Amino acid sequence: MQQSNYGPANSAPSNSPLEEECLQYGVLKYGQCTIKNTIIKYAPVTDLPYQPHLKERAKSLRRAGNLSEVLFWMQVTKGKFHKIDFDRQRVIGNYIVDFYVKKLGLVIEIDGSSHDNKIEYDRIREDYLISLGLKVYRITVGDVMRNMHFVIIGLENYIITEYGME
Template identity: 70%
Template sequence: MEGCLKGGVVINGTPIKLNPILDLPYQPRLKGSAKSLRQAENLPEVLFWMQVHKGKFHQLDFDRQRIIGNYIVDFYIKKLGLVIEIDGDSHDNKVNYDSIREDYLISLGLKVYRVLVDDILRHMDFAIMGLEDYIVKEYGVSSG
């Protein structure tokens, strides 16, 4: 693509700097749990997945229910080192847990983007635009 960094992506006319984090910790004991979560067909996750899998979102490869350390994240973009979490009611009573988890992910050099279940269910276009805007803001290469 014209104006795109080698092996990179352009979103809304902005070249995106890749930030692959290649050596992430992995707990094999969570493999069964991750598989169960993928098969559970959580509606917001499935709807989001339908928008982003197979390169539908700017040719980026998404992993669903990816194991990182002792945690399983909703979605992960390897090329960017970006975790995407879909937050619903299950997060209401886990503020401390979510904070510790997010701090851990950030300590690995990852970024974390959160989107609300309601946005996925009622405003998918805006949820996708919000993700694009976040990526441009955090990874965009200015031309000046």
């Protein structure tokens, strides 16, 4: 069973000139990008279950603007994070996940106090997402609020570990 991970990690971020060079000269193949000079292979999960009745609830959650989610979103929206596309408040099955990276099949959850008394619920939810072939990466609200730099580094390192090509 895939275990979820919490960030952050302890290395410095770098903008990869390799990525720009590869994109410019067409070295990267379709379905890849780079992070810290590591080629990341996309691993999309297709045909995810979707419950249309949750669409309005997801929109409502986006509009509500949970502060930690908004701060994280500001770091990753519009390709700011290695030109990777993130969805916010995405419906998957009977659940709404905080963030979803379609090209990686990666769910990102920001865990705050609302998760404190939902350990069993979160485990069942995560097991379900993993059963669909998705990976789940968890970030704490405290990390987002106090040290976004290390949250981003932790996410980069997780993606390199899980999707990097050696």
